[in-house]
Amino acid sequence: MPAMADFFADLDSFVWSPYLLIPLLLGTGLWLTIRLGFVQLRTLGPALRLGLLERSDDGGEGDISQYQALSTALAATVGVGNIVGVATAIGLGGPGALFWMWVTGAIGMASKYAEAFLGVKYRQADAAGEQSGGPQYYLRKAIPNGFGATLAVIFAVFAAIAAFGIGNLTQANAVSANLESAFGLDPVATGAVLFIATGAVLLGGIKSIGRVTAAFVPMMIILYILAAIYVLVVNAGDLPAALGLVFTDAFTGTSAVGGFAGSGIILAIQMGVARGLFSNESGMGSGAIAAAAARTTHPVRQGLVSMTQTFIDTIVVVSFTGLVIITTGTWRDGNEDAGAMTAEAFSRGLPGHWGGSVVALSVVFFAFSTILGWSYYGERALESLVGRRGTLPYRGLFTVVVFVGATSELTPVWAFSSALNGLMALPNLVGLVLLSGMIARETRAYLAFDPKLRATAEQVERWAAQNAGAAG
Numbered sequence: 001m002p003a004m005a006d007f008f009a010d011l012d013s014f015v016w017s018p019y020l021l022i023p024l025l026l027g028t029g030l031w032l033t034i035r036l037g038f039v040q041l042r043t044l045g046p047a048l049r050l051g052l053l054e055r056s057d058d059g060g061e062g063d064i065s066q067y068q069a070l071s072t073a074l075a076a077t078v079g080v081g082n083i084v085g086v087a088t089a090i091g092l093g094g095p096g097a098l099f100w101m102w103v104t105g106a107i108g109m110a111s112k113y114a115e116a117f118l119g120v121k122y123r124q125a126d127a128a129g130e131q132s133g134g135p136q137y138y139l140r141k142a143i144p145n146g147f148g149a150t151l152a153v154i155f156a157v158f159a160a161i162a163a164f165g166i167g168n169l170t171q172a173n174a175v176s177a178n179l180e181s182a183f184g185l186d187p188v189a190t191g192a193v194l195f196i197a198t199g200a201v202l203l204g205g206i207k208s209i210g211r212v213t214a215a216f217v218p219m220m221i222i223l224y225i226l227a228a229i230y231v232l233v234v235n236a237g238d239l240p241a242a243l244g245l246v247f248t249d250a251f252t253g254t255s256a257v258g259g260f261a262g263s264g265i266i267l268a269i270q271m272g273v274a275r276g277l278f279s280n281e282s283g284m285g286s287g288a289i290a291a292a293a294a295r296t297t298h299p300v301r302q303g304l305v306s307m308t309q310t311f312i313d314t315i316v317v318v319s320f321t322g323l324v325i326i327t328t329g330t331w332r333d334g335n336e337d338a339g340a341m342t343a344e345a346f347s348r349g350l351p352g353h354w355g356g357s358v359v360a361l362s363v364v365f366f367a368f369s370t371i372l373g374w375s376y377y378g379e380r381a382l383e384s385l386v387g388r389r390g391t392l393p394y395r396g397l398f399t400v401v402v403f404v405g406a407t408s409e410l411t412p413v414w415a416f417s418s419a420l421n422g423l424m425a426l427p428n429l430v431g432l433v434l435l436s437g438m439i440a441r442e443t444r445a446y447l448a449f450d451p452k453l454r455a456t457a458e459q460v461e462r463w464a465a466q467n468a469g470a471a472g
Helices: 002-015 021-035 044-054 066-077 084-093 096-121 135-142 147-183 187-202 205-234 236-252 265-280 286-291 299-327 338-347 354-386 388-407 413-434 436-449 457-466
Strands: none
Touching (some): 002 413, 021 265, 044 299, 066 205, 084 096, 084 338, 096 236, 096 286, 096 413, 135 354, 147 338, 147 354, 147 388, 147 413, 187 205, 187 388, 205 299, 236 265, 236 299, 265 299, 265 413, 286 299, 286 354, 299 338, 413 436
């Protein structure tokens, strides 16, 4: 185990070094932001309205509504990373790491839009008649000469394996550890309950996942944010100074203070970007898999709805976690247990013992939702490699591994998960750069026709027929 932990830690450091994935991730997001004319700023309002208020695109093809697709993507991303990942970033990189998480989220919205757009544009029906899409399809279909097919296979292999890390073992382990710490629950009992609950949902496939996540994902996010708002109100006097630290330390590094050992600017950037992607998954390609299942009348419309997932995850939820940690001063304690750092931060603001309970229950809901979302991502990745016959065995194995994660010591798994996330992102980011011209061209054309996303299905169909010759 120590040798394995060292190997994955070294691999994680290499993948997330300032010389490999970090510049590629930020560079791709910035490139797409410019080519798309800052689409994440221009269309955020209409996209939020379409995804959260109207919730469906009547007349479009797909298996679940746009809102359910958004909920599934949120379920997969609003997980332990929003609690533990943020604390890890700030605990190692200082308050400035939160700024770089914001940067990753802001420009990552363009990456999320682009991959969701491609996920819908190049999706196809599988043997059961369900829509299947994602980088494993659009890389192969849109990039010629075998290079795209190679990228697609690389992505699918890493995604199918990575799902057991980021979307299963780490999440189940975090649930059992938090429930044992907060309420004294036996990890075996927790694992058994997770095993039954996961299996019950996964048996129904994407439609079951969509219904479950649509029901409780908004509730869990709202309750968590309300608790964070309470803490920030209690510590309102420290909020201006906390925001000042976020911006100054992002460019200067953080001096040693209290139990905090200090960090340089490179570490702040590295931790902020790495934890930011771990949280919102922009550029990783996973969100495109959920987007491909959505009923939508045009790829641009679903791409914009999917883009709001990164905004909600990073600009909203991550911000609340980070500011609670900074305003309460817990980041200075040098606590190596990131989950304990967040729990202590909430405990300093909430009355009685509510802080630890809120964080523990949030981890349960966030992690369980991530397990559901990532089971679908991994299943679809495997399906692109071996066909529909791999679906049920994958669901079964995924459900069993949930129990293993809840009842085992998993020291190397966090580094394993982070490394595999990065390896997933590499082929997708290459594809996004190569296809950015087509994405920008079709996006401009559609938004010139429907800038407020209010066109009916009939209007979109008529417009698409008239412009069929100019597409692609």
